[in-house]
Amino acid sequence: MSSLEEQITEVEDEIRNTQYNKATQHHIGRLKAKLAVLRLERETRAKGKGGGLGYAVRKSGHATVGLVGYPSVGKSTLLTALxxxxxxxxxxxxxxxxxxxxMLRWGGASIQILDMPGLVPGAAKGRGRGREVLSVVRSVDLILFMIDPDHTDFWALRNELEGAGVRINGRPPKIVITRADRGGLTVTSTVKLTHLAGGLASPIAREFGLHNGQIVFREDSTPDDLIDALAGNRVYIPAILTVNKADLMTLSQRVSLAAKLRPFEVLFTSARDRVGLRELVDGVGRALAFIRIYMKPPGKPPDREEPVILRRGQRVAELLIRLPGELDRSFKAAQIWGPSARFPGQTVGREHVLADEDVVTVVVQRGSRGA
Ligand SMILES: Nc1nc2c(ncn2[C@@H]2O[C@H](COP(=O)(O)OP(=O)(O)OP(=O)(O)O)[C@@H](O)[C@H]2O)c(=O)[nH]1
Ligand SMILES: [Mg+2]
Structure with missing residues (x-):
């Protein structure tokens, strides 16, 4: 074990062994910041060695889903079945x-599923193919967690990902950080901070080498939120969870396991017997939040047969990339009929956020052909 690994383990142990209360919350906040900094250092070193790039995965389709679970829970069986x-x-x-x-088809969208080596606690430290798996997980659009009756500790799996900077079903904290060369550190907030009272923010920032600049809290953030904002390399990925090999479980076993996994909603599958797969695919499709955009050539009816598939939150700019031709370059404006339009035929620009079942006409600059 390298000395960096030793330091990480030491801090992890100290956090685990310190009872959280009013008197220790400052200490724990700083320890967590220290741990985050050490883990960043580990990542930087691994990258320098080319670690984490062990797998070159070409993304394709409209979205990519990563299958993450302990060894032998049935990930490969599921991939083949689906x-x-x-x-x-x-x-x-x-x-x-x-x-x-x-590759899987769902309502006009093609979804790429990545089967991966099993993940075990300690993956971020390099156990199994852990680091490579974690680096691929960071790039997927949805995580499909899989556990089975013999490997039910979903929380340990989730914590392993959290430790690697993956935030499940979350969103970035509303904290704005500006660095400066001098002038000290100012901490302000637009709301009352109940978790970072007593000047805890500054010592955490100092662990990250932030001595001058400004931190503005736009919500009641926790020390963990601040650490995430300072670390800056977090990814926010939605996830769903399936318990596979449900064929080996009684009904009451399922009920009690589902209770332990709350607030996560669970699906039960048997990849071997092909049970629960339709529900699973629907869950994946819904979680990916696809939207359908009907293209309308100028002066013609919209094409409702072959919508362009995008994801919720995507804008006209992402639509242009999906369209054939050089539309991205000759784009002048878009006209929208449908849910995202304030009125039928509204003219919008590249930043306009589209909605499911929008009808769109792309207006091109003179001298170019429309779509
Ligand atoms: N009873 C039962 N067995 C299953 C099911 N799905 C998979 N198995 C069995 O579980 C074993 C492991 O399945 P794999 O698909 O190789 O599991 P994996 O998660 O890909 O494992 P790793 O690649 O080692 O991480 C095999 O013997 C499968 O036949 C299921 O739904 N029910
Ligand atoms: Mg496998």
Whole structure:
């Protein structure tokens, strides 16, 4: 174990062994900041060595889903059942050693599913193929967690990802940080801070080397939120959870496991017997929040047969990328009929956020052809 790993383990242990209360909350806040800084350092070193780039996965389709779970829970069996992609399944751990993609169709969208090597606690420290898996997980649009009756500790799995900077079903904290060369550190907030009272923000910032500048809190943030904002390399990914091998469970076992996993909603599947797969695919499709955009050539009816598929929150700019031709360059404006339009035929620019079932005409600059 390198000395960096030793330091990380030491701080982790100290956090675990310190009882949280009023008297210790400052100390714990600083320890967490220290841990985050050490983990950033570990990531930087791994990148320098080329670690984390062990798998080159070409993303394709409208969205990419990563299958994340302990070894032998049935990830590869599921990939094959859903997509037909051949991914070896066997009754021993770490059968899958690289990343195997498969493709699934859902309501006009194509969804890429990545089967990955099993993840175990300690992955971020390099156990199993942990680091490589974590680096790929950071790039997916949705995580599909899988556990089974013999590996029910979903929270340990989630914590492993959290430790690697992956935030599940969250959003970035509303904290604005500006660095400066001198003048000290100012901390202000637009709301009352109940978790960072007593000047805890500054010592945390100092752990990150932030001595001059400004921190503005726009919500009642926690020390963890501040650490995330300072670390700056967090990714925010939605996730759903399935308990596989449900064929091995009684109804009452399922009920009590579902209770332990709250507030996460769980699906129960049997990849082997192909039970619950339709519900799972629907859950994946809904979680990816696809929207359908109907293109309307100028003066003609909209094409409702083949919508352009985008994700919720995407704008005209992302639509242009999906369209054939050089529309991105010749774009002048878009006209919108449908849910996102304030009135039918509203003229908007690239930044306009589209909605499901919008009808769009792209207006191009003179001399170019429209779409
Ligand atoms: N009873 C039951 N067994 C299953 C089910 N799905 C998979 N299995 C079995 O579980 C074992 C492991 O399945 P895999 O698909 O290789 O599991 P994995 O998660 O890909 O494992 P790693 O690649 O090692 O991480 C195999 O023997 C499968 O046949 C299921 O729904 N029910
Ligand atoms: Mg596998």
């Amino acid at each position: 997509t037909g992609a051949a991914s070896e399944a066997a009754a021993y751990d770490f059968t899958t050693v690289s990343i195997i993609p498969g």
